[in-house]
Amino acid sequence: MSKPAVQSIRRVAVIGTGVVGASWTAYFLAYGLDVAASDPAPGAKDYLGGFIERARPDLARLGLTGNGKLSFHAQAEEAVAEAGFVQENAPEREDLKRDLLARLDRASSPDAIIASSTSSLLRSGMVQDCATPERVIVAHPFNPPHLVPLVELVGEPNATRRAADFYGAIGKRPVVLKREAVGHIANRLTAALWREALYILEQGIAEVEDIDAAVAYGPGPRWSHMGPFMTYHLGGGPGGIQHYMEHLGPSQVRRWRDLGTPAMNEELTRRAVEGVLREAAGRSIGELERERDEALIRWRMAAVEKSG
Numbered sequence: 001m002s003k004p005a006v007q008s009i010r011r012v013a014v015i016g017t018g019v020v021g022a023s024w025t026a027y028f029l030a031y032g033l034d035v036a037a038s039d040p041a042p043g044a045k046d047y048l049g050g051f052i053e054r055a056r057p058d059l060a061r062l063g064l065t066g067n068g069k070l071s072f073h074a075q076a077e078e079a080v081a082e083a084g085f086v087q088e089n090a091p092e093r094e095d096l097k098r099d100l101l102a103r104l105d106r107a108s109s110p111d112a113i114i115a116s117s118t119s120s121l122l123r124s125g126m127v128q129d130c131a132t133p134e135r136v137i138v139a140h141p142f143n144p145p146h147l148v149p150l151v152e153l154v155g156e157p158n159a160t161r162r163a164a165d166f167y168g169a170i171g172k173r174p175v176v177l178k179r180e181a182v183g184h185i186a187n188r189l190t191a192a193l194w195r196e197a198l199y200i201l202e203q204g205i206a207e208v209e210d211i212d213a214a215v216a217y218g219p220g221p222r223w224s225h226m227g228p229f230m231t232y233h234l235g236g237g238p239g240g241i242q243h244y245m246e247h248l249g250p251s252q253v254r255r256w257r258d259l260g261t262p263a264m265n266e267e268l269t270r271r272a273v274e275g276v277l278r279e280a281a282g283r284s285i286g287e288l289e290r291e292r293d294e295a296l297i298r299w300r301m302a303a304v305e306k307s308g
């Protein structure tokens with residue numbers, strides 16, 4: 001059967017409208033796509049409405065002023081029935097996702113792609129009960145998806161190709177993995193950094209505020225422009241990555257030997273929490289989110305200006 005072109009996708013179903021699902025919904029609507037949403041939690045519809053209202057002015061600053069139509073459905077099956085694309089954002093539990101994806105698979109049009117936002121579950125485990133698993137993929141966004149472009153795709157080549165076309169057409173930056181891996185790409189990298197940040201704290205090398213500053217004022221800004229490979233290409237000077245690997249490769253190996261794995265215990269939790277609250281200096285989660293979003297919007301506006 002020939003698959004419909006991504007341009008013909010007018011309606012997206014968003015299943016699970018918590019932190020990530022609400023952000024996806026705001027993004028799709030601002031692109032002018034209709035969204036059929038579903039979430040079983042009492043109050044989910046109000047939370048979603050509030051999130052969309054708060055996100056709308058931010059998206060408008062990025063030029064996204066589309067006005068897709070939102071509908072909210074009690075049953076996930078109802079929401080997916082007429083959707084050309086399904087974005088699943090239910091809680092991160094394999095048993096729950098396995099059951100839910102099988103239901104969405106049964107209830108949706110056979111042409112629709114079903115994409116799970118899972119942060120670290122393997123696709124092979126989640127699709128076991130699906131009748132047509134070949135159209136069920138992982139499409140992992142970075143929080144908040146309405147402001148951060150990355151979406152990591154895992155699945156059968158035909159489905160990930162169609163999904164990459166769809167996300168690319170709506171301004172996301174899809175990356176397709178060659179095979180599944182726990183945490184995909186970006187969360188493996190962030191997990192490696194987070195493990196070492198906690199180890200530095202545990203070992204008494206530095207306090208939370210200084211560890212955060214060492215990322216936010218050092219490699220962080222560079223990473224918003226280029227990844228680790230390109231960063232070290234420049235670290236090699238005129239000889240580029242070849243020179244870097246030969247010259248500083250052995251020093252990296254020495255550093256890796258000294259890295260560690262912290263004990264995830266009560267003491268480390270207490271020190272992490274105390275440090276973060278000191279660093280937050282009374283700012284609420286809402287205020288910190290606002291600061292983060294403002295920085296992301298300014299970064300995205302600069303990127304849009306550069307490319308335009």
Ligand SMILES: NC(=O)c1ccc[n+]([C@@H]2O[C@H](COP(=O)([O-])OP(=O)(O)OC[C@H]3O[C@@H](n4cnc5c(N)ncnc54)[C@H](O)[C@@H]3O)[C@@H](O)[C@H]2O)c1
Pocket residue numbers: 015016017018019020021038039040041044076088089090091092096100117118119120140141142143
């Ligand atoms: N929070 C993040 O930073 C982040 C980033 C990327 C991906 N993700 C992934 O997105 C997914 C959702 O995470 P979240 O942080 O938005 O969680 P969340 O707890 O904020 O939202 C989950 C939502 O799913 C709803 N839900 C519960 N059971 C359901 C069911 N059977 N069917 C449909 N919806 C159901 C809940 O009511 C809730 O609103 C997870 O797979 C997570 O790994 C999260």
